[in-house]
Amino acid sequence: MQRPIILTGRKVSLGVLLREDIPKVWLWYNDRDVRRYLSSPDAVFYFEDEMEWYERIRREKEKHRVFAVIENRSDSLVGLIGVHKINHKNGHAEIGYFLSKQYWGKRYATEAVGLALEYCFKWLNLRKVYARVYEYNVASQRVLEKNGFKLVGRLKKHVHIPEEGFADVLFYELFKDEWESF
Numbered sequence: 001m002q003r004p005i006i007l008t009g010r011k012v013s014l015g016v017l018l019r020e021d022i023p024k025v026w027l028w029y030n031d032r033d034v035r036r037y038l039s040s041p042d043a044v045f046y047f048e049d050e051m052e053w054y055e056r057i058r059r060e061k062e063k064h065r066v067f068a069v070i071e072n073r074s075d076s077l078v079g080l081i082g083v084h085k086i087n088h089k090n091g092h093a094e095i096g097y098f099l100s101k102q103y104w105g106k107r108y109a110t111e112a113v114g115l116a117l118e119y120c121f122k123w124l125n126l127r128k129v130y131a132r133v134y135e136y137n138v139a140s141q142r143v144l145e146k147n148g149f150k151l152v153g154r155l156k157k158h159v160h161i162p163e164e165g166f167a168d169v170l171f172y173e174l175f176k177d178e179w180e181s182f
């Protein structure tokens with residue numbers, strides 16, 4: 001099936017997530033190195049859980065937009081980026097993302113977040129985007145900072161990260177006017 005592309009960048013693009021992507025997503029969601037810094041690091045997903053998740057985000061498009069991150073060079077799926085808790089009344093949403101390990105370190109996440117911000121600010125007309133990151137997840141903090149996000153708060157020693165201990169949860173946010181002038 002040909003995948004509709006929503007926004008195109010230099011190295012990666014954001015496309016519509018397809019049902020046939022789910023077997024890969026399921027493997028990556030269960031990879032402990034990917035999982036460690038996502039919500040519920042201990043979670044174990046059955047394939048059916050993943051299909052239910054796909055159906056849920058498909059049904060709840062007003063609340064979530066989850067995009068396939070596609071490597072332009074190979075046209076391969078490399079990860080996901082989601083705009084969650086879309087709140088039109090207050091004009092904000094939360095972003096979250098992950099890439100399969102083999103694609104880390106190529107600046108793909110930085111570009112994918114840039115594209116997701118373009119979607120949030122230009123297409124959803126939001127005022128603000130925010131993100132939560134665990135203190136040990138330095139790569140993700142860099143990704144946000146390289147897109148203009150500011151650290152605005154933290155919950156101290158709030159979450160247990162396997163093999164690393166209790167971690168602060170850091171809150172980052174970016175307003176549309178800050179993004180436009182970044």
Ligand SMILES: CC(C)(COP(=O)(O)OP(=O)(O)OC[C@H]1O[C@@H](n2cnc3c(N)ncnc32)[C@H](O)[C@@H]1OP(=O)(O)O)[C@@H](O)C(=O)NCCC(=O)NCCS
Nearest residue numbers: 034037097098099104105106107108109110138139140142
């Ligand atoms: C976080 C994640 C998305 C980053 O993806 P990525 O494509 O490798 O990120 P990028 O290459 O765009 O940028 C990473 C930046 O962090 C830096 N970095 C990576 N590891 C680092 C470390 N341990 N210490 C300091 N900086 C680090 C890189 O050098 C790069 O910065 P630079 O461009 O200034 O050199 C990826 O590691 C991932 O999927 N992790 C698991 C899931 C996850 O943590 N999701 C985010 C939850 S908030």
